[in-house]
Amino acid sequence: MSATVRTAKKLLLGREIAHMIDTAGVSQAEAARLIETSQPRIASLISGASNISPGDLILLAKQLGFEDESYQEALRELRRDNHKRGFWSTGHNRAYGDDLRLLVDLEKLADQIQSFQMEVVPGLLQTEAYARAQQGDLPIDDEGLGAEDFVQARLARQEIVDKADAPTIQVVLSESCLRRMWGDADVMRDQIDHLIKLSNRKHLMIQVFPFKTRPGRRSPIGNRFVLLRVPSPGAAGPLELAYTEGEGEDRYLDDRKALAAYEAAWARLSNAALRFDESRAFMKDVLSEYKEMQ
Template sequence: MSARKPPTERQRRLGAELRKMREHVGLSLTEAAAIHRTDKTTISNTESGRFGVSADRVRVWAANYSCPEHDYVDALAEMARERRVSTTQWWDEYRDAIVATSLDLAEMEHHATALRGVQITHMPGLLQSEDYTRAVFEQTVPPLTPEGLECRIAFRMRRSEVLDRAESPRCTFLIHEAALRMQFGGAKVVSKQLDHLLEQSERENVTVRVLPFSVGAYPSAGSSMHYACGPVPQLDTVQLDVPTGSTFLHSETHLANYRAMLDRLEQLSLGPERSRDFIREAAQQHGA
């Protein structure tokens, strides 16, 4: 018998939402099992993402929990349906070569209806040129093998293809001036990266806004983050970079705090046109 694959972040999220629904009405695992006519082990494994669940069962459990939010339940049922269909996605090709949290990040971006993010010292991953990406990954500790380096670069380039889809997510990237000044790969690489950034900012679905040094203090200074909007606000996700890969947050408090932070940073940032002028000036300085 083949080993069961560990659940993805999206699968764990579905289970976590079912757990929140149960806890919201104050039911224990034993009480929920009696209502659903199953056993508490099944419920526990489903809530942890270890067991799959059908779309029909999601709807039955939601009804048993008296959940009134139909759009939310429909979105959860669709997540359950996706797992049952279990089609192979492009990131599955990298399952034995890339850390699981990076695969989860690609999956999150694939399903997002909109993406928002703030970067302090690096260009947003989806807007990086290949040479810039190479320069970033060459600083990895411990160093990547030549094969590992090429794999990481290829994976990041594949991630950026989400912007090319017919129904691609609308993206807003807030980039601190520090990221424009960092010399990853040297002035020539950075100059070309900034030209690439300007090209990407012309996409209809991409907005780039700069946070200049003159802004001074701002919320969560020093922290980069990626915010993916789901089909309903309850299914939004925050992704943060950590030394081992990524961590994902989705509690109501986290989502509210990070939405407020992004709203505040957008208010502080330069508008899209002024940001493009600012990036052009930075590119000229690197190329001088």
């Protein structure tokens, strides 16, 4: 993992640095001179693409007028270990690609996750058999990674669903997620049953978007996406961004205009989808169909 790969804590720290600069009413260039660095490096810190030493971080805070010790400790905590590389280079963690690593990191710290999915049940809600069916007979690659590594990496992400302070997870599933068969009928029966059970958890809400429901002209049903909110221990407020996944390209969008567009899309889709009780009944009907398959 290169030094330029962003992490959740780097993004949060970058937001705090931007908040301090804006509050102090100085430019990035002026802030850079306070710690004898360059404006591009300040911009890189704000975007989460660079590291800063503890000394420079606290010096910058003090020079910008942020003397409160509790706030400085929050900054230290965000900076602490936010650049470690070892986690991603051992065991099945190596199976996470560079683009996906930030999503996994964000999921661990998020207090709210909203996801619209089609064709494939989202990784956080997959059974082991379903995840394995997706990988098929993937051969061992040049780095020694095989199907089992990718399956275990996917299952490890699901730890956030069961932790004591689990985030609120809201998912809208296109009916295609339930109909598209990954593996045989047994795999799909177990997966649908798993979704039904998960839908009864207080912090996990699942809605189904049936084929028969008209999406409306502006509902982006061809574009799966995830909205994440990560609380900050500092003063800049929560980090909010959209994650979109495409062929060969994963994107993280945090500018206000793009984020607003995806928030509007989420509102349209979740409002058009079946209610929670209706969705549970719909999934039970699909489960019954799979049970009839031999």
